[in-house]
Amino acid sequence: MTSIPMRGGIRGTARIGVLGGGIAGLTTAVALRNAGLDCVVFEQAPRVETAGLGLQITPNASRLLASLGVGDAVDAVATRPLSIDVHRWDGGRRLARTPLGDACVESFGAPYYTMHRADLQQSLLRSLPTGTVRLGHRCVAVRCAPETVTAVFADGSEVAFDVLVGADGISSVARRAIADDLRRFSGQIAYRGLVPAGTFPEWEAEPRVRGWFGPSQHCVCYPVASDRFISFTAMTPDATASAPEDRTARPAASAGPARDEATSTASLARAAAAAYEGWDPLVLRLFRSAPTLGLWRLHDRDPLPRWSTSRLTLIGDAAHPMLPFRAQGANQAIEDAVVLSACLRQADDQPMALRRYEELRLPRTTRIQLSSRESAEVFHLGDGDRQLERDRDMPERWALRNNEWLFGYRAESAALS
Structure with missing residues (x-):
């Protein structure tokens, strides 16, 4: 593989390139390396980010992380919650409990984790050779040809690849080479923060994913960072929403806080408390206790009929950005990475490998994308007959066995079939 310069207009070539150094891109790099395939990851940020909040890693992805050799590193910094508990919005009455912990391992052969996003990113990064990730490389265009694909960077450099993987998020530059579609605003915003775990001593002995469902909105929290913090x-x-489409938004707007940097945590906490007036006091305590708060506008995109050209393919949020209601965004990116690397390892013909990857992944991710949209309506039912029916059905619907299609899925086996 030819060395690719950090700066300047020198042209280089490489076999496989990955755009984006987030969870999708780093997992792809680890999976490709495990498959005996070299790659270079191009990340636009000038340094590896340690910011971020919590995420849930479900068994369909945690088993893959173990197979990639990062399972022990993840287990050391993650929490294995005992259950998912769903509560009524106003008084906190528990509506349903999904057992996790040992029950999850027994059912699906892998744990359910909650963890800080940066901890997962660092676990992946540490397993890669120095020089795999090239920082400060912002891709501004992708040009496709039958035998190569070229990434054009903001500093004027261009690099041609046999295969290019777009792992560059919901505002993907790589996606523009495949589809001229729009991000879709969900109409929802999310207040997000980290609270020191000691703020809720009553929860420390029983780590759980806790959620509250209510009219038009919901809140979820869980421990992260080796139980030092609670992410909510x-x-x-x-x-203020005026339109479902967001073509003019800045590329970073969907991935980071939508608020002005001058907006104080105190004012955001007041806004969150006002939105959740009358809710369980535990929810309001979360807002009051957060040293910092961020505000996100929640976007996704409609499923695509295809993700690939002969030399370019998409992965993670670049391929199938999801609303967070099923907590599957990172998990599906991890599945993508393992399947893609297996397809490339097995096939002599790279265009055929990309077609097979797409055929294996697209039906599943489309189902989860649409299910995530539908979950928003179910979670946010107003009080009334439909809400009462939902609550009556929740203990059965939230039984662990009903997650077999999601948690029990084995992406590595699908890629070998």
């Missing part, structure tokens, strides 16, 4: 997300309608 509180979703609520955006009263």
